[in-house]
Amino acid sequence: MTKPLTLAVVGHTNVGKTSLLRTLTRDVGFGEVSHRPSTTRHVEGARLSVDGEPLLELYDTPGLEDAIALLDYLERLDRPGERLDGPARVARFLDGSEARQRFEQEAKVLRQLLASDAGLYVIDAREPVLAKYRDELSVLASCGKPLLPVLNFVSSPQHREPEWRDALARLGLHALVRFDSVAPPEDGERRLYESLALLLEHSRGALQRLITDQEAQREARKHSALRLIAELLIDCAACRRSVASEKTVEQQAINQLREAVRQREQRCVEALLKLYGFRPQDAAASDLPLLDGRWGDDLFNPETLKQLGVRVGSGIAAGAAAGAGVDLMVGGLTLGAAALAGAIAGGALQTARSYGSRLLGKLKGQRELTVDDSVLRLLALRQRQLLHALNARGHAAVDSIQVATPQDKTWREGKLPEPLNKARAYPQWSSLNPHPKLSQAERQEQIEWLAEQI
Structure with missing residues (x-):
């Protein structure tokens, strides 16, 4: 039995990370969904299986709250004469005391992303593109893991999808997926998994099995x-x-x-x-x-x-x-x-x-x-x-x-x-x-x- 693909669901506070997991797992009881910020305080996981074989593990993470200060802190971690790459800089941060104090929530997110095959970066498409979101992406990119942006709440008339697409492209993130966790499109899961397969070629077979199984489940439910x-x-x-x-x-x-x-x-x-x-x-x-x-x-x-x-x-x-x-x-x-x-x-x-x-x-x-x-x-x-x-x-x-x-x-x-x-x-x-x-x-x-x- 092969090891299941692991995904960290990351993003700012109150953008719908837990909401996305509820919809992907079809479990209304997963986590807590609220309009209050910082509802999720710990990492929680869910597993998707086909015929008893686990194929995908999804991990809900706390919201990033102070990426601007964290990015500034990470940039000052290099010692004189050092040029650390992103993962090495994140590892040094996680070993330090700030990861257990000031940036405790952010540290939980980065640890889970480092332990995962990739991350789903959830975006509330109704929000304007602000500097803090660009800094979040810079911090997450330091982990060296593939990131797939997920535009949430795109069914809202107030969405700013074009602005987000442009901002993500400027950061080199051209692959993204629209997935409204409240009103998901019928083919939303298929598109999500197909986009992941482009980033994770070694997991294409498992993701295709998930697509096939979920389409069969949809027909059986109907x-x-x-x-x-x-x-x-x-x-x-x-x-x-x-x-x-x-x-x-x-x-x-x-x-x-x-x-x-x-x-x-x-x-x-x-x-x-x-x-x-x-x-x-x-x-x-x-x-x-x-x-x-x-x-x-x-x-x-x-x-x-x-x-x-x-x-x-x-x-x-x-x-x-x-x-x-x-x-x-x-x-x-x-x-x-x-x-x-x-x-x-x-x-x-x-x-x-x-x-x-x-x-x-x-x-x-x-x-x-x-x-x-x-x-x-x-x-x-x-x-x-x-x-x-x-x-x-x-x-x-x-x-x-x-x-x-x-x-x-x-x-x-x-x-x-x-x-x-x-x-x-x-x-x-x-x-x-x-x-x-x-x-x-x-x-x-x-x-x-x-x-x-x-």
């Missing part, structure tokens, strides 16, 4: 995520509740159906967050929206449907206008006091298509409630938009997850995918029904088919 969403939709489409045609009993059954669907959606949200390595608290009430870890916008509120552009079927609108009766939520939508009879006749109860006249009107005996097509559309849109947000989110992000309104018309109108129509005839496919048979081969086939269409 497939698993789409299956989770497809299972949610099949569960809700196949859900069916029988209820006696009596006002109190109906309302109780409706409330139970609504709550069951909400809880099922919440389990899907939590599973997606876990799959992508995020925590439940990474989603906040006003942004997802979630409420105490749960989706806050009422799934059954017609206004929520409107906000995402889901068209409520004309049958519901026309039927509700014609009817009179009691408040009743039919098939997933809360209808007004005058909505019951006409809404059912107009088609709000989706299973009327499949189960006939026993579901039409306020009849005696048993009726059946199912989830409306519009609610299925909303479920699909919310989960799909959450998935888009997770794919674009770095593990260093501290702001809550935000779900954008979809711009395309997919899921908002037109026919629902055939697997959902088919699921309505198979109540045993839903985990929300009694005695489910979730492992049936045909159910699994429909989930796979639906996942491809999401």
Whole structure:
């Protein structure tokens, strides 16, 4: 087994070194990320492996705080008649008392860089190019190790990327990589490792293995995520509740159906967050929206449907206008006091298509409630938009997850995918029904088919 490549992640205080490591390791718990300067006070490490073989070790280091004074001190270390090279000068500094006192933090950084194969110099691209950063690069270059500048926070409108590129080129650093640790590009890791391979030819094979493995992991995560969403939709489409045609009993059954669907959606949200390595608290009430870890916008509120552009079927609108009766939520939508009879006749109860006249009107005996097509559309849109947000989110992000309104018309109108129509005839496919048979081969086939269409 070959020795893993070791990288020291270095730079000024509060430029996102720990943030970069969180995103590269997909570990939101690595180190501490804060807007306060000097959050990292000690060297911390992480290891990336493929098939159990460690290929890359990353070391987070404290921020450089006083490079200007350190560079001046290093330049005075040569004795009369000496012309020390960079590594020898750094070694003398590390052996001296100043490395344990005034420049203790800087000494930790230099020791780790000397012990590593190369360094990633992290830059907050929003900051102006100042003399202290040039001095930092001069100090780090004294270690004689390859340095790859990493431009962080380039997604910010306030970034100064052109200025940094020009400044780095003047220092002879022409190879660099853009990698925003909060909103990393999809190919960000590949570009980072390919740039490292240019500097470290002997490690090209290991870096290529990392690229191949991480691309495979990305595809596997995507497939698993789409299956989770497809299972949610099949569960809700196949859900069916029988209820006696009596006002109190109906309302109780409706409330139970609504709550069951909400809880099922919440389990899907939590599973997606876990799959992508995020925590439940990474989603906040006003942004997802979630409420105490749960989706806050009422799934059954017609206004929520409107906000995402889901068209409520004309049958519901026309039927509700014609009817009179009691408040009743039919098939997933809360209808007004005058909505019951006409809404059912107009088609709000989706299973009327499949189960006939026993579901039409306020009849005696048993009726059946199912989830409306519009609610299925909303479920699909919310989960799909959450998935888009997770794919674009770095593990260093501290702001809550935000779900954008979809711009395309997919899921908002037109026919629902055939697997959902088919699921309505198979109540045993839903985990929300009694005695489910979730492992049936045909159910699994429909989930796979639906996942491809999401």
